Amino acid sequence: MPGGRVIRAYSNVYYVDTGDEVLECRPRGRLKLRDTRVLVGDLVRVSQAGPGLGAIDEVLPRRNALARPQVANVDQAVIVLAVHEPELELLLADRFLVLAAAAELEAILCLNKVDLACPGEVGPVVKVYEDAGYLVVATSAKTGEGLAALRSALARKVSVLAGPSGVGKSSLLNALNPDLRLRTGEVSRKVRRGTHTTRHVALVPVGSGGLVADTPGFTQLELDGIPPQDIAWFFPEIAALAPRCKFRGCAHRAEPECRVKEGVAEGLVDGGRYARYLELVREAEATYRAY
Ligand SMILES: Nc1nc2c(ncn2[C@@H]2O[C@H](COP(=O)(O)OP(=O)(O)O)[C@@H](O)[C@H]2O)c(=O)[nH]1
Ligand SMILES: [Mg+2]
Ligand SMILES: [Zn+2]
Incomplete structure (x- = not known):
């Protein structure tokens, strides 16, 4: 059974690129019953149903x-x-x-x-x-x-x-x-x-x-939903130094013996990036609600 990737979808018609050709496919009935929505980007198994036509038999597990x-x-x-x-x-x-x-x-x-x-x-x-x-x-x-x-x-x-x-x-x-x-x-x-x-x-x-x-992502730029203490992990150069801060849970702000602040002083961490890190933490603090 050939495999391929869904590259385009219109209502219930999916275009699957098998590497050799692009097949116009419909999902098999049992797929619909299992309520598996097929997404663009999915890797699928298909069977040929006619010239240029196919049926999606299986959606392979998604990474994300x-x-x-x-x-x-x-x-x-x-x-x-x-x-x-x-x-x-x-x-x-x-x-x-x-x-x-x-x-x-x-x-x-x-x-x-x-x-x-x-x-x-x-x-x-x-x-x-x-x-x-x-x-x-x-x-x-x-x-x-x-x-x-x-x-x-x-x-x-x-x-x-x-x-x-x-x-x-x-x-x-x-x-x-x-x-x-x-x-x-x-x-x-x-x-x-x-x-x-x-x-x-x-x-x-x-x-x-x-x-x-062909459609851009991240059109909503609010950081809400991101815990403020996680922002440091999303700055790779800060995340790399954070394990060497004296205090666990160091926010790299006013804490003593903060390896990140030392890194800024030493030029290991760019001062502009650090300032923007602080800015984004403040923003996450203002919008994040812990439940
Ligand atoms: N000078 C210059 N203009 C560009 C360049 N890339 C895009 N543009 C122009 O910038 C404007 C916006 O481009 P567009 O591709 O629609 O931006 P998008 O909104 O990010 O998709 C258009 O007028 C383009 O012609 C570039 O590399 N140099
Ligand atoms: Mg555009
Ligand atoms: Zn620190």
């Missing part, structure tokens, strides 16, 4: 499933920000990185619109995030700079792009796969949610076996 966009088996989030237009906001970068980590996704940082950068402007930002432990790619959807590096970061993985409107997410996808013709340069309209409007999401190929959701 994101709510927005609704995609299963996501490997990583690519946080896209622009160097300019809109202006780079590092607190926003860190917020997205924390949200991705809280969703248990690997995160990559993509700094787009490098064609608009002043000389010497991008390098220091790249260094801060590389030192923190992230893979960083500097790209321009306009000139093509960095697209090969982005494609190799996406190779053989399922990725979701995240980032504010206007930074070039759709432009980057179009540049990686010119067949897509996604709309760019406009504020995306809010999808009406009603009985006849379905949110469609598709996984689109971007070369080297990489698949990317």
Whole structure:
């Protein structure tokens, strides 16, 4: 029985890429009875039901499933920000990185619109995030700079792009796969949610076996739901030093013999990242309700 991945879904019709072809599939009756909703991204077993047609016999166990966009088996989030237009906001970068980590996704940082950068402007930002432990790619959807590096970061993985409107997410996808013709340069309209409007999401190929959701993720940026004491675990360079703080449960603020604060003083932890860590902890404290 061949296997494949669901790359697109419309009501009860699923498009399954088997590697050789894309089959238009319906789930078998017993799947429906077991109330297993098939998601885009699911790995499934199918049997051929005619030319180009198939039936989904089984959904293989999922690694994870994101709510927005609704995609299963996501490997990583690519946080896209622009160097300019809109202006780079590092607190926003860190917020997205924390949200991705809280969703248990690997995160990559993509700094787009490098064609608009002043000389010497991008390098220091790249260094801060590389030192923190992230893979960083500097790209321009306009000139093509960095697209090969982005494609190799996406190779053989399922990725979701995240980032504010206007930074070039759709432009980057179009540049990686010119067949897509996604709309760019406009504020995306809010999808009406009603009985006849379905949110469609598709996984689109971007070369080297990489698949990317054509709908961005993490559109809600509130940290509520993330316990304030967990924020430190979502800053890799802080998490690395935290076990060596004197006190268990050290918040790396006013506590004595805090290895993280020493790390900041020694330049091991970037001062800007540390300041934004404190900012995000304050925000999580203001919004988190422990039950
Ligand atoms: N100069 C420059 N403009 C870009 C680049 N990437 C995208 N843009 C422009 O930025 C605007 C927003 O791009 P879009 O892809 O729609 O952003 P999205 O909202 O993140 O999907 C469009 O006018 C694009 O032409 C880039 O690398 N350099
Ligand atoms: Mg877009
Ligand atoms: Zn500490």
